[in-house]
Amino acid sequence: MVTDNSLHGSTQELLVIVSQGQSRSPEKRALEESIAAMSVTLPNTSCLVVPHLYDLGNDSLTLEKLRSWSGPIVLLSWLFDRAAFWVLDRHGVRGQSGEVQLLNPDLVSDDEDDDESVEDRIDEKADERVANIATRPSRSIYSIDLRSSMVVADYEQEFRRILSLEQIDAPKRDVLSLDRFLNPTNTTALARDGSGTLETLNKSDVTLTQLGIVPLRVDEHPTRRWYPVIDYSRCTNCMECIDFCLFGVYGVDRAETILVEQPDNCRKGCPACSRVCPENAIMFPQHKTPAIAGAPIDAGGFKIDLSKLFGAPDRDEDPVAAAARERNEQLILAGRAAVEMPTGVATSKGAQQADISESTVPAKARDALDSLIDELDALDL
Amino acid sequence: MSESLTFMMGEFAAEFPCDRLYARNHMWAMPLAEKVFRFGFSAYAVRLLQDVYFIDFDVAVDTNLSSRQEFGSIESKKAESGLYAPISGHVVRVNDQLLEDPSCINIDKYGEGWLMEMQGEPDELLSPTAYLEHLVKAWDVAQRTIKGQANSVESDEE
Numbered sequence: 001m002v003t004d005n006s007l008h009g010s011t012q013e014l015l016v017i018v019s020q021g022q023s024r025s026p027e028k029r030a031l032e033e034s035i036a037a038m039s040v041t042l043p044n045t046s047c048l049v050v051p052h053l054y055d056l057g058n059d060s061l062t063l064e065k066l067r068s069w070s071g072p073i074v075l076l077s078w079l080f081d082r083a084a085f086w087v088l089d090r091h092g093v094r095g096q097s098g099e100v101q102l103l104n105p106d107l108v109s110d111d112e113d114d115d116e117s118v119e120d121r122i123d124e125k126a127d128e129r130v131a132n133i134a135t136r137p138s139r140s141i142y143s144i145d146l147r148s149s150m151v152v153a154d155y156e157q158e159f160r161r162i163l164s165l166e167q168i169d170a171p172k173r174d175v176l177s178l179d180r181f182l183n184p185t186n187t188t189a190l191a192r193d194g195s196g197t198l199e200t201l202n203k204s205d206v207t208l209t210q211l212g213i214v215p216l217r218v219d220e221h222p223t224r225r226w227y228p229v230i231d232y233s234r235c236t237n238c239m240e241c242i243d244f245c246l247f248g249v250y251g252v253d254r255a256e257t258i259l260v261e262q263p264d265n266c267r268k269g270c271p272a273c274s275r276v277c278p279e280n281a282i283m284f285p286q287h288k289t290p291a292i293a294g295a296p297i298d299a300g301g302f303k304i305d306l307s308k309l310f311g312a313p314d315r316d317e318d319p320v321a322a323a324a325r326e327r328n329e330q331l332i333l334a335g336r337a338a339v340e341m342p343t344g345v346a347t348s349k350g351a352q353q354a355d356i357s358e359s360t361v362p363a364k365a366r367d368a369l370d371s372l373i374d375e376l377d378a379l380d381l
Numbered sequence: 382m383s384e385s386l387t388f389m390m391g392e393f394a395a396e397f398p399c400d401r402l403y404a405r406n407h408m409w410a411m412p413l414a415e416k417v418f419r420f421g422f423s424a425y426a427v428r429l430l431q432d433v434y435f436i437d438f439d440v441a442v443d444t445n446l447s448s449r450q451e452f453g454s455i456e457s458k459k460a461e462s463g464l465y466a467p468i469s470g471h472v473v474r475v476n477d478q479l480l481e482d483p484s485c486i487n488i489d490k491y492g493e494g495w496l497m498e499m500q501g502e503p504d505e506l507l508s509p510t511a512y513l514e515h516l517v518k519a520w521d522v523a524q525r526t527i528k529g530q531a532n533s534v535e536s537d538e539e
Contacts, residue, residue, distance in 0.1 A: 023435040023456060024483060224437060224480070269439025269451065286437075288454055288461060304460040306429055309523055311406030311465030313449045333444050 012168055014045045015069050016159065018215070019053040019077035019084065022224070027150065028078065034152045035076060036215040042159055043171040047215035053077055054087050054229075054285050055222040062218040066093045072166050073141045074159060080104075081143035083285035083294030086229045088141065090260065097233075098140035098165075102158040104148045125279075128236040130257055140166070226286065227263030228273055231294075234281035241273045241282060244323070246331065246339070249273070267330035275323035386509050388425065388516050395424035398491055402503065403512035404467030406449070407519075409491065410506050413498065418506075420467055421495040422486060425516060429523065430457040433483040438464070438475045438497070445471050448505060452497075455483075470501020 016039040021028050032049070039047040050062045053075075066088075073095065077084040081104075085097055126132055142162055149155065163169035228241070228249065237258050242250035250273075251261025260266075271292045274282040283294040288305075308314075317325065328338040385398045397403065402410040402418070407426035410418040422430070433455060440452040446466040453464035475497045479485060486494040507515060 022437075025434040025458070028434075226439075269453070288463065304527055306460045306462040306526075307465075309407070309429065309519070309526060310426065310462045311404075311449050311467070312451070312463055313465075329450065333440070 012044060013071050014042075014074060014159070014163055014166065014168060015071060016045060016047040016074045017053075017066065017076065018047065018049045019075065019079075020049065020051055021078040021146070022052050022055075023078070028146070031146065031150055031152070032076075035155050038152050038156055039074075039159060040215055042156070042163065044163065044168045045159065049215050049217045051218065051220050051222050053084065053091070054079065055225050056091065056220070057222060057225070058091075060091075060220060060222065062220055063091050063093070065216075065218065066091070069093075070137075070139065072098070072139050072162070072168075074162060075141055075143045076146050076155075077143070078146050079285045080283075080290070080294035081145045082231060083229060083283045084145070085141060085143040086231050086283065086294075087285060088143075089136070089232070090229055093141075094136040095139040095141040096136060098142035098162070100142050100144055100158070101161065102144055102148050102154055104145045106147070125236055130230075130232040130235045130237055132233075134232070134255065134257060225263065226268040226284070227266040228260055229283045229285060229294075230258065230260060231281045231283060234279040236279055236281075238278060240276055240278060244276045244327070245273050246327065246336075247334070267333070270326050270330045272323040272326040272330075275319040275326075386513050388513055388520075390425065390428055390520065393428055395428055397424060397509050397512065399509045401509075402506040403509060403515075404506055405512075405515055405519075406465055406467055408467045408496070410467065410503070411495075412503075416470075416502065417473060417498060417500045418468070418503065419495050419498045422490055423512075424490060425519075427486060427490045430455065430460055430462075430486075432458040433486045434458065436464075436479050436483045436486070438477075438480075440472055440475065440497075442472050442474055445469075446499070464496070466499070468499060468501045468503070468505050470499040473498040473500055 016036070018032050018036050018039075020032055036047045036049050039045050048062075048065065050056075050066075053062075056063055073088075073093070075084055075088060077087075079087070081100060082097075088094075123129070144155075144158065160169065235258065237256075239258060242252070242258060247265045247267055249260060249262055249266045251259055253259050271284045271287050271289070274280075274284055274287075274292050280291075284292050285294055287293045288307075315322070331338050384400075385396045388395045388397065398409075400411070402412070403423060404410055404420070407423045407429075408420045409423050410420055413419055427433075435456040436453065437455075438453040440446060446452055446469065448466055448469040450466045451463045452466055452472075455462055455464055476495050479494070479496070486496075488494065
């Protein structure tokens, strides 16, 4: 019997994870579904549609499935690709960040030379980066921001490129055909049953899902969470965050490496520790400021920001002052006493943080421009 | 429906019922009890937002907020914003129904689409008439803000 539909990945197959957004946007939902349906028509590709990855808790069924997969992964989410990669890493699904060509157009620098110089730059702290000390498995995880494109064909092209890169693009398993389904003859289609004994089954026991011909789904409805996510390719284990946070979110593992030990102690909406991190290694994937949510520095927003109109105070703070204010707001909300600004703040290092501020607003995408103009039209200005 | 006032946003007629007060940050405030108010987005705010796809609250009941303190975020088809406390006070209830289906804000902004309830002093709240006067000025600022963001996009593109 095929009763076990957990994932038994091999390096011969690609798993496409579609992390559903929290937003009710019909366009976003439709894109998720179209990509999932397309991906399972590709050779050697399975698809798992999961709830918003960031919200999943440790006991999540989804994560249990994902941890059992050892092959390459394409991760699709409505988060910045770097944030999504490290959310998955935090959940114990680890690998090397695979190079993605389908990028969020809002975040692509026009200046090619600039890109190269960044890549060529020698990382003087390479020896201190946690990910270089505690190395991750060699399989690749290709994280793609779903805001990159609303066109399914763009994703198909990217998936095919990745299949080719992984050298698993040979069509071992074809596009769904009734004949193939009723008479499974190849071995890769057996990957989902894990026992390799599909031939002995009564055909009526075999579902399309078990054959990997339709996307697998996890019926799970997590509640919303808020916690920091550490990019260990940047983190140098300097401990600024554990000193700064007064809510006990951070801890260290047995190797004395920093980790987000009590994520649910984190104060919802508060991004203060991310502002004091000297390496910009701490992300809050849901924060509205792109630089805090894991975007490259200077990335723009994607929509009109109405915060000023809806009452956001005018503030001209440096990141250290902002962090101290945010922490105090949370202390007061928690019924505790506010603290003097210098507590746990290394002002010299923090001052290097000038790039992370609320002023990273101006958008610069074709899409954003289009919608802004729609907006202007709609408002009849 | 009780009496209401109308403000023209371009061609769009935004309606403001007179059975409640209003905050400068475009929320209505329905008095529920002594110094307890239910807040929601006014027609003006909802028109700027258009279809709401996502809302999140950073604040739990039984906590205190100061005026204009951020307590959540909202995302719509066209825009995004933080949510800012309309007055200083104590949070009594938040409308958790919106987490699952924020479209209530569009469908029934003055009823089921309410955001939260707070206990606090009403000093900062405006009468419907005073709110409409505030809108005349606010509408100028809104147009400039939206145009300003659009212009910065255009100049970046060049």
